[in-house]
Amino acid sequence: MGKGMGSRRIRAVGLTCAMAVGLIVGAPQTGLANPGTCSDGWEVGSVVSGIGNLENLDSDGAGGFYVTGILDGYLAHVDARGRVEKLVTGLKSPAGVRVAGKYVYFVTGDGFMEEPGTLERYDRETRTVTTLLTGLNGPNGLLLLPDGDLLFTNIGVNGVPSGISRYRPSTGEYTKTWANVPLSNGIALAPDGTSIFADNLTLRIFRIPLNRPSEQTVVAGVPQLMGLLDDMEATRAGQLFVADHMQGAIYQVDTATGTACSIVTGLIKSAGNRNPPDGATSVRIARDGDTWALYATSMDGTLYRLRPPAGLDLTPATPQR
Numbered sequence: 001m002g003k004g005m006g007s008r009r010i011r012a013v014g015l016t017c018a019m020a021v022g023l024i025v026g027a028p029q030t031g032l033a034n035p036g037t038c039s040d041g042w043e044v045g046s047v048v049s050g051i052g053n054l055e056n057l058d059s060d061g062a063g064g065f066y067v068t069g070i071l072d073g074y075l076a077h078v079d080a081r082g083r084v085e086k087l088v089t090g091l092k093s094p095a096g097v098r099v100a101g102k103y104v105y106f107v108t109g110d111g112f113m114e115e116p117g118t119l120e121r122y123d124r125e126t127r128t129v130t131t132l133l134t135g136l137n138g139p140n141g142l143l144l145l146p147d148g149d150l151l152f153t154n155i156g157v158n159g160v161p162s163g164i165s166r167y168r169p170s171t172g173e174y175t176k177t178w179a180n181v182p183l184s185n186g187i188a189l190a191p192d193g194t195s196i197f198a199d200n201l202t203l204r205i206f207r208i209p210l211n212r213p214s215e216q217t218v219v220a221g222v223p224q225l226m227g228l229l230d231d232m233e234a235t236r237a238g239q240l241f242v243a244d245h246m247q248g249a250i251y252q253v254d255t256a257t258g259t260a261c262s263i264v265t266g267l268i269k270s271a272g273n274r275n276p277p278d279g280a281t282s283v284r285i286a287r288d289g290d291t292w293a294l295y296a297t298s299m300d301g302t303l304y305r306l307r308p309p310a311g312l313d314l315t316p317a318t319p320q321r
Contacts, residue, residue, distance in 0.1 A: 103169075233283050268299070
């Protein structure tokens with residue numbers, strides 16, 4: 001067994017155990033039945049496929065994307081024509097990625113029992129990499145706030161879980177536990193611009209005010225109890241799109257009511273050779289010509305493009321888009 005597969009199997013066992021704990025000690029206050037489908041009208045296509053085990057993505061603002069390959073250890077750029085260029089290689093379990101001007105921020109060390117991780121910055125002009133933070137405990141999701149700060153979730157169990165951390169690039173200020181949401185995973189800006197959404201392995205989605213991170217409220221319980229919510233993005237209309245890493249689905253969650261439905265399923269590796277979690281990992285809303293589309297990464301090595309049905313407003317909550 002190769003080192004990458006061994007690490008992945010350890011991570012899968014850890015995730016399964018954590019979900020079981022979540023069912024016992026953190027059962028959702030807003031429980032949901034298995035979601036129905038709302039796939040009618042969605043058009044599913046691909047930008048590129050066969051490029052490893054994709055973990056995360058962000059738009060480059062010009063029709064392309066930056067993506068991370070978790071087992072293959074790279075940060076890559078996919079241009080608007082689907083051409084792939086690996087920019088940084090030899091990384092250990094890279095995950096969340098966010099574009100801010102000439103910089104591309106990303107984290108490494110994603111996983112329950114990985115070696116200490118890092119927050120790093122790739123300069124698009126000089127093509128150089130700067131390490132900003134080290135010793136992180138399984139950093140996973142990454143979010144750029146309107147004020148320029150970065151939030152990143154931590155899913156590691158090597159030491160005390162550190163919840164959601166905050167980093168200020170302009171000064172280097174680092175708050176290890178900005179919000180106490182242990183074993184956190186996906187993260188997204190809420191439509192009001194003053195709060196965020198985050199999920200963790202207690203099978204819940206939280207709303208967290210940016211100025212009062214201890215005052216967390218539960219938005220919804222996970223639609224599938226054996227699912228594993230991963231990264232997410234919200235619209236200005238209050239819809240939250242969430243990748244399910246276990247089921248290989250993308251859910252649409254109404255954050256006002258907590259109801260959910262699946263817009264697509266089956267975004268997994270070959271069903272005959274599964275090693276869960278091996279499904280959808282992240283979603284982003286980005287330009288698709290003069291309109292919006294939903295883009296998703298999966299461990300099957302595909303960057304998907306999901307065009308919405310007529311009448312669905314996909315305008316993203318993130319103002320930088």
